[in-house]
Amino acid sequence: MSGVLRLVLGDQLTRDLSSLADLDPATDVVLMAEVIEEVTYVRHHKRKVAFLFSAMRHFADALRAEGIQVDYVRLDDPANSGSFGGEVARAVSRHEMRQLIVTEPGEYRVLAAMRDWQDQHDIAVEIRNDDRFMCPPERFADWADGRKQLRMDFFYREMRREHDVLMDGKEPVGGKWNYDAENRESPDLSLAVPAPLSFAPDTITKEVLALVEDRCAGHFGALDDFGFAVTRAQALEVLDHFIAQRLPLFGRYQDAMIEGEPWMYHSHIGFYMNAGLLLPAEVVRAAETAWHNGHAPLNAVEGFIRQIMGWREFIRGIYWLKMPDYAEMNFLGASRALPDFYWTGATGMNCLAQSIDATRRYAYAHHIQRLMVLGNFALLAGIDPRYVNEWFLVVYADAYEWVELPNVSGMVLFADGGYLASKPYAAGGAYISRMSNYCDNC
Incomplete structure (x- = not known):
C-alpha cells in the first residue's frame, strides 16, 4: 500500500x-x-x-x-x-x-x-516537531544558551513580546510585567465558589470506566462521579465556563486554600491542554480577550497567562534541554522513602490530608496544594526525588514527564541546585495558616 x-x-x-x-x-x-x-x-x-x-x-x-x-x-x-x-x-x-x-x-x-x-x-x-506549543525546543535552547541559571520571568517577557500578548507597543499593558503582588489574598470563607463544570458519562465513557475498574483495580484513585470533558467541544465549554465564572477572581485567590473546596477559582483545563483537546495559544487569547472586554481584571488575566505561556512553556523547554540527565539530579542528597500517607491520606496533618484526599478522588489538586503542601513536606522531610517524581506522575491527570519532572525536581525539591528556581520553596506552618483554614481543624 x-x-x-x-x-x-x-x-x-x-x-x-x-x-x-x-x-x-x-x-x-x-x-x-x-x-x-x-x-x-x-x-x-x-x-x-x-x-x-x-x-x-x-x-x-x-x-x-x-x-x-x-x-x-x-x-x-x-x-x-x-x-x-x-x-x-x-x-x-x-x-x-x-x-x-x-x-x-x-x-x-x-x-x-x-x-x-x-x-x-x-x-x-x-x-x-510538536508545534502545539508556543515555544519550540530549539527556540528555548537559543534563549537559554550561555545562561548559567534560567529564570522564568525573563523568558516570559520574551514570549509576551514574540506573541504580542498583553502588550502596548513594546511595553506591557498597565506598565508592569507581573501582578503577583495583587494575587496573594487569604481565603474569604464566605465566598460562593462556582461548582466545576461536569459531564455525565456517555456510552463510550461508561465502557471505559468499566474497563479501567477491571484492569486497573489495584491502581491509586477513584472513579466515582467521573465528569471530565472527553471531547474538544466539552473542553471548550470548560474554558468558557472558567473565563465567565472564575477568571475574574482567579488572581486574587489563586494561592488560597479552603477545607473541603479542592477546585477554588482555578481553570481545571490542564488536563485538556496537556492531552491536546485545547491549545495553549487559544487559551491565552481567550483570557486576553476577557481583559480587553472588561470582564476580568489585569492581575487575574496576567497571572493566568503567565502560568501558560510563561511557566508551562518554560518547564517544557528545560525538560528537553536537560534530559536525560535532569531525571537523575539530587542536589540536596535527599534519600528518605515516601511516607505511606501520600497514598492513604492517613495523616493527622490536615493540610496534607485535604490535598491527598482531593488528589485521590479527582486526580487533581491546584498548584499551591502541590507546591506548598505536598511538595513542601517532601522537601523539608528530605524525600528522595525519584519517589516524589513517581508519585506526582502517577496521581495527577495532567501529569506527563515533560511537565511533571522539572516542576518537581526543579521547583519543588531544588534537586537541580537552582538551575530552574532561585531558591528552595520551603515554608513552615505560618504560610499554610495564612493562606488556608486547614490549620483551624488540625
Whole structure:
C-alpha cells in the first residue's frame, strides 16, 4: 500500500497535530492504541487512565466522521501487544505500510524508543516537531544558551513580546510585567465558589470506566462521579465556563486554600491542554480577550497567562534541554522513602490530608496544594526525588514527564541546585495558616 501510517498518542488529541497536517484520507491510516505498558510503567491514577482512553476513543470517532481510516486498538483486544512498538509492528503488517509519521512524544523514554523503530520494523520513520506549543525546543535552547541559571520571568517577557500578548507597543499593558503582588489574598470563607463544570458519562465513557475498574483495580484513585470533558467541544465549554465564572477572581485567590473546596477559582483545563483537546495559544487569547472586554481584571488575566505561556512553556523547554540527565539530579542528597500517607491520606496533618484526599478522588489538586503542601513536606522531610517524581506522575491527570519532572525536581525539591528556581520553596506552618483554614481543624 502506498499510504502513510500516522501514529497518534493519547496526549496528542488534536486535528492540528503536525503528524496529521498533510494526511490523505484516501490512502493514509491513523493508528491509535491503548497499551498496558503506558498504563503500568507507573501505575497511573484510575481517573487519568479513564480520561485518556475515553478522550482517545472520542477523538478516533471524530476522525472517522471526517472520512479518515482509523486503526484503533483497545486495551482488551486479545491481540494487543501491550506496547507502542508492538502495535506499530502489527499495523505495518496489517496495512503493508512503508512509512510512519508521528509527532514527538512528551517523554524522553518514548522518544528514545521511537528512534529505534525504523530498524526494528523496517519502516521509514519521520518524527515531527510538536508545534502545539508556543515555544519550540530549539527556540528555548537559543534563549537559554550561555545562561548559567534560567529564570522564568525573563523568558516570559520574551514570549509576551514574540506573541504580542498583553502588550502596548513594546511595553506591557498597565506598565508592569507581573501582578503577583495583587494575587496573594487569604481565603474569604464566605465566598460562593462556582461548582466545576461536569459531564455525565456517555456510552463510550461508561465502557471505559468499566474497563479501567477491571484492569486497573489495584491502581491509586477513584472513579466515582467521573465528569471530565472527553471531547474538544466539552473542553471548550470548560474554558468558557472558567473565563465567565472564575477568571475574574482567579488572581486574587489563586494561592488560597479552603477545607473541603479542592477546585477554588482555578481553570481545571490542564488536563485538556496537556492531552491536546485545547491549545495553549487559544487559551491565552481567550483570557486576553476577557481583559480587553472588561470582564476580568489585569492581575487575574496576567497571572493566568503567565502560568501558560510563561511557566508551562518554560518547564517544557528545560525538560528537553536537560534530559536525560535532569531525571537523575539530587542536589540536596535527599534519600528518605515516601511516607505511606501520600497514598492513604492517613495523616493527622490536615493540610496534607485535604490535598491527598482531593488528589485521590479527582486526580487533581491546584498548584499551591502541590507546591506548598505536598511538595513542601517532601522537601523539608528530605524525600528522595525519584519517589516524589513517581508519585506526582502517577496521581495527577495532567501529569506527563515533560511537565511533571522539572516542576518537581526543579521547583519543588531544588534537586537541580537552582538551575530552574532561585531558591528552595520551603515554608513552615505560618504560610499554610495564612493562606488556608486547614490549620483551624488540625
